[in-house]
Amino acid sequence: MNHFALSAAALLLTAAAAHAAPPVGQDALAGAQIKVDVGGRKLNMYCTGKGSPTVLFEADSGRAGWDWSAVLPEVAKRTRACVYDRAGMGASDPIMRASTVANASKDLNFLIKNAHLDAPFVVVGAGYGAMVAQHYALRSRGAVTGLVLVDAMHEDALPADRAASLEAALACLTAAEQGKTGAGCAYPATAINGEIGPRLAAAQAAQAARPTYWRARASELDSLETSASQMRAARKPFGDMPVAEVAHGEPAAIVAAVMEVLDKQK
Template sequence: MIKFTLSALALLLASASVYAAPPAGQDALAGPQIKVDVGGRKLNLYCTGKGAPTVVFEADLGRAGWDWSAVLPEVGKRTRACVYDRGGMGSSDPIIRASTVANASKDLNFLLKNGHVDGPFVVVGTGYGAMIAQHFALRGRGNNVTGLVLVNAMHEDALPADRSARLDAALACLSAAEQGKKDPVCAYPATGINGEIGPALAAAQANQVLKPTYWRAHASELDSLETSANQLRTARKPFGDIKVIEVPQTEPAAIVAAVMQVLDK
C-alpha cells in the first residue's frame, strides 16, 4: 500500500489557495441530478468529464456526495468523475434496510450498472467511505476496480471510540427533526474536503439536517458500524493489481494529486 509522503503533501498543500472560492459547478451538487434505480429505490448520481478510468467518490459517514465539490471538477478535467448520495443522504431516496458497508457496496454496484457508468473504476473514499470503497473492490464486483484512494480511512479494527455517543446524538437529532425543531447542535458539520461553500450548497446542507430521513440513515450507519467492520474483515484479502494510495489529510489538493498519481499508473 502506497502512502503519500509528507514532503509531497507539503508541496501540495502550498497550492491549496486554488480552492479559496467555491468551485465552479458546485451548485449542481446541491440538488438532484440523475436518479438511478437500485432496486425499488433511487440514488442521486452526478458525473462530469470524459475518459477512462471512471473515478467514483464515496463520502464519509453520514455525509452526501456534495462533500467532493472541490475535488470533483479538478478530476473531471482529466477523466470521467462521479459522485452519488447513499440512501437517505443528499437527494437520494430514504433507506429501507440497515446502512451497512455490504449494503452500500451492493447499492454502488447497481448504481454504476443501471446508471450506465462504465469501468474500469478508481474509487476514492474518505473515512467510513473508504471502508465501502474497499469492500466494493474486494467482493467480486472489484474486477473493474484498478485503483483505490483512501483518505483518512476508517479501519475495521479501529472504529471511532465515540461511536456510541455519536449514535445517541444522531438519535436526538432525529427526534428533533421528527418534531420539526431546529437544533444548532444538529447542523451539518463542515469538512475541509469541499473547501468554500457557496449559498446554494449551504442551503442544501441546512435543509438536509431538517429531514428525519437523513438522521435515520445517519443513525443506521453508526448503529451498523460493528456489523460493517465484520463484513469488511470477512472480505479482506490482498488487493492484487489494484493500486492503493493512502492520503492521511482531507486537503482537496492532496486528494486530487493522489487520484492523478493512480491515473498515471
C-alpha cells in the same frame, strides 16, 4: 496491499487548498441530478468530464456527494468523475434497510450497473466511505483498478466516540421529527469541499432538518460493528492494485493522490 507515499511536492499543495470562491460547478451538487434505480429506491448521481477510468467518489459517514465539490472538477479535467449520495443522504431516497458497508456496496454495484457506467474504476473513499470503497473493490471482479483512501476508517479501529455520536444523531432525529432544530444538529463541516457557496449551504441546512437524513446517519453509526464484521469477512490483499492513502483530507492532497493512481493505470 501495494501502498505508496505521496510525493513531497504533492503534500506541499495542501497549503493552497483553500478557495477564495466556491469551486466551479458546485451548485450542480446542491440538488438532484440523475436519479438511478437500485431496486425500489433511487440514488442521486452526478458525473462530469470524459475519459477512462471513471473515478467514483464515496463520502464519509453521514455525508453526501457534495463533499467532493472541490475535488471533482479537478479530476474531471483529466477523466470521467462521478459522485453519488448513499441512501438517505443528499438527494437520494430514504433508507429501507440497515446502512451497513455491505448494503452500501451492493447499492453502489446496482448504481454502476443501472447507470451504465463502464469499467475500469478508480474509487476514492473518505472515512467510512473508504470501507465502502474497499468492500466494493474486493467484490468487483477486477472492475476497480485503483483506490484512494482518505482518512480511512478501518474495521479493527472503529471511532471511540461512535456511541456518543449515535446518541447525538438520535437526538437530532427526534428534533427533526418534531420540526425543531436541535443543538449541534447542523450538517458537519469538512475540509474536503473547500469554500461553501450559498446554494450548497442552503442545501446542507435543509438536509439537517430532514428526519430521513438523521435516520440514515444514525443507521450508519448503529451498524458500525456489523460493517466491521463484513469488512473482516471480505478482506484480502489487493495485489498490485495501486492504493494511495491520504492522512488529511485537503482537496489538493486528494487530487494529487488520484492523479498518482491514474498514472499507475495499465
